[in-house]
Amino acid sequence: MNEPHLIGFLLNIAGAAALLIWAVRLVRTGVERGFANQLRTWLRHSASNRLLAAGSGLGAAVFLQSSTAVAVLASNFVAKGGLSAATALAILLGADVGSALVSQLLLVRQSFFIPLLLLLGVSLFLRSSNDSLRQVGRILIGLALIFVSLDMIRAATGPMVENPGTLMVMEYLGRDLLTAFVIGAAFAWIVHSSVAAVLLFVTLVGQGILPTTAAAAMILGANLGGACIAYVLTLSAPAAARHMVVGNLVLRGGGALIASVLIAVQPALLSYLGADPARQAINLHLAFNIVIAVLALPFVGSITRMIAAVMTDKSPVGLNLEAASALDPAALSRPSRGLDCAARELLDMGQRIEKMLIAVEPLYDNWNSLEAQAIEEQDRIIKKMHLEVKLYLAKIAQQGLNEELSRRSMDLASISTSLDAASDAISRVMLELTQRMHAQGVSFSPKGREEIGDFADRVLGNVQLALNVMMNQNPAEARELVAAKEKVRRVEQKLQRHHLERLREGLVESIETSNIHQETLRALKQINTSFSMVGYPILAKSGDLLKSRLT
Structure with a gap:
């Protein structure tokens, strides 16, 4: 691939990735502006049992297309005493499954989806006087742009299949799963969206550019990166409100590391997840989060209690500084x-x-x-x-x-x-x-x-x-x-x-x-x-x- 072609390729892939990130955010913004109160009420009423809590988290993540947004909402409820940390962790485990399910749904390819979604979305956004309907229009436009961005990625990466240099780099990632894992985690952190990261990796493996094992490691890394986003966003929250976020980080991040080691040792395990590489990669993402949720849900109470015992309040003892006035x-x-x-x-x-x-x-x-x-x-x-x-x-x-x-x-x-x-x-x-x-x-x-x-x-x-x-x-x-x-x-x-x-x-x-x-x-x-x-x-x-x- 000569230099002019390389510059064109990088520009196309960067533009497609940027559109994907923006489109995912557009959908989330529409849901937050139009239906945030309904989601808050839904999550608040999920405290009766763990399965209901996990189901509420799953549904909220599907609508918001972000388990991080659900984590922040649940953290706020814990901070004000509306939810226990154990229930909030159950919500977050369900949200992780919901986020993985979103990735599955967004990979469905139908030629009529894009024009139909754009037509309905633009019509509702421009013509409707009802704010909720306008936000529905925003959501539909965002979904259409997600499909457009994925098509752009497929078109941009098509020529890479024939390029020896590109294939050498990708083959190296297939052998060095630790590097692939770190890249996946870093990319999910940079774009602040594990959904966008997973969609990009699955699209690359579907084009035959990225080896299946490398894609699997990068997707598992994206799970760790996605859990880190919620952890950083809630650093200023009270300790009690952070227990469930830390619990999810330990479960999701630790599980991702263990799963990566298993794939490195037994790559044949991926063959049980589908017939083609893209299906194996996306099914791994869903199966991983389902397994984590199923294994952890019965023990969310014990997990949050252990984390509460380990985490200590780092506020300085005996130091009481009055907030300085801004009136200079x-x-x-x-x-x-x-x-x-x-x-x-x-x-x-x-x-x-x-x-x-x-x-x-x-x-x-x-x-x-x-x-x-x-x-x-x-x-x-x-x-x-x-x-x-x-x-x-x-x-x-x-x-x-x-x-x-x-x-x-x-x-x-x-x-x-x-x-x-x-x-x-x-x-x-x-x-x-x-x-x-x-x-x-x-x-x-x-x-x-x-x-x-x-x-x-x-x-x-x-x-x-x-x-x-x-x-x-x-x-x-x-x-x-x-x-x-x-x-x-x-x-x-x-x-x-x-x-x-x-x-x-x-x-x-x-x-x-x-x-x-x-x-x-x-x-x-x-x-x-x-x-x-x-x-x-x-x-x-x-x-x-x-x-x-x-x-």
């Missing part, structure tokens, strides 16, 4: 930089409120005076931060601001007030309601508690979206945030009606906790409204906002 006095003379400092302080306020919201919901079930004191202390800190932000913005205004900076200053002041209101809704409403339940010795009806939990999850998801919008200032995400305000309002009204229906049925638990239930729903709606204010300045600037609503 030296930036007051430079208004633009000073406003940036205020925006950073608001982000810190938002993150503190997020932790308060996570901490307050479990108190409805089990009162904890220490947690309650921590929430009250955070509220006092946020009150102080809110006052300091207002004074800081007033000092910046004394420097003389142009119209753009003046408008930004007012927007930041408005967001600060909204965040303070959200903190009030948690500390002065929800916390007081949990204390009242504890004092009176009452509890929600099972259905009522389920509704409160699901609604709190929906609001928490919007709070986290608002924090993302504060950082990236993305108009598309800001629009999604503001649109979610109306969805939350409709859901809150529906839940209030459901509660009144239970009252008419005479359920004792519903009668005893009626006011607490209704006030909790209203407080959660207020929190959501407060955080949705983050999106309005961005949409006003982009022209996506009328005087009182989205265009």
Whole structure:
């Protein structure tokens, strides 16, 4: 292969791989934007038994096309006490199988798939006024682009079959399975998608370029790389929330190493997985994850307990550093930089409120005076931060601001007030309601508690979206945030009606906790409204906002 041809080949294969990575992300983005709340609810309700948990993880990974995304969701649930680490590990084992199943489905080749998916996807995305249908369109477009990228890879790699130099390199990987394993793990880590990595490797082996043993080692390496992604993304999570991620890393990574050794010793084992090399490689990926799930599911409790015993909290003992304020006095003379400092302080306020919201919901079930004191202390800190932000913005205004900076200053002041209101809704409403339940010795009806939990999850998801919008200032995400305000309002009204229906049925638990239930729903709606204010300045600037609503 001469140099001009080599450059053309590298460009084609790189472009096809880039399209594959982007298309997988496009599908995941569509699912997250259109159906994230449904997925969160689905996973939350899977705690009753391990098989249901694994099935929920499998289904969520099929929709998200990513076991990593499922791991992050499950980690959040464990952090807030909604799931045990053992149940979360069962979810993650199922998600690994779901991710492998996605790879199987995406290798189906039908000539009419691409134009059909593009036609339906573009039509739904451009013509539909319903946001969920628009996201369905995004998903269909992403699926079509995955098939296009795989065809591009097949076309680009076709000439390689006849090239002696390429075949020599690939044959070497077939003999050096350790190198192939490391390459597979590294590639999955770099592209942050084990699905994309596996699809690429299977396509190469299907073209006759990559030996079957090398492809098998690279696919097993991609399993290790995929498990490492979730581990790194949850490094900042509480130790309890990381036990299941570490457990999955040990099981999936250790299993991949053992399976690679078996293939190196007995490569004939691959012949039991299919008639042709591509089928053997993709079936290995599915069979490996199924075997890991079947062997580990009965012992998820023991596994997480052992990991909890090994993992220790690495927080410095006796070191209590207060978070430094972002309100730099030296930036007051430079208004633009000073406003940036205020925006950073608001982000810190938002993150503190997020932790308060996570901490307050479990108190409805089990009162904890220490947690309650921590929430009250955070509220006092946020009150102080809110006052300091207002004074800081007033000092910046004394420097003389142009119209753009003046408008930004007012927007930041408005967001600060909204965040303070959200903190009030948690500390002065929800916390007081949990204390009242504890004092009176009452509890929600099972259905009522389920509704409160699901609604709190929906609001928490919007709070986290608002924090993302504060950082990236993305108009598309800001629009999604503001649109979610109306969805939350409709859901809150529906839940209030459901509660009144239970009252008419005479359920004792519903009668005893009626006011607490209704006030909790209203407080959660207020929190959501407060955080949705983050999106309005961005949409006003982009022209996506009328005087009182989205265009």
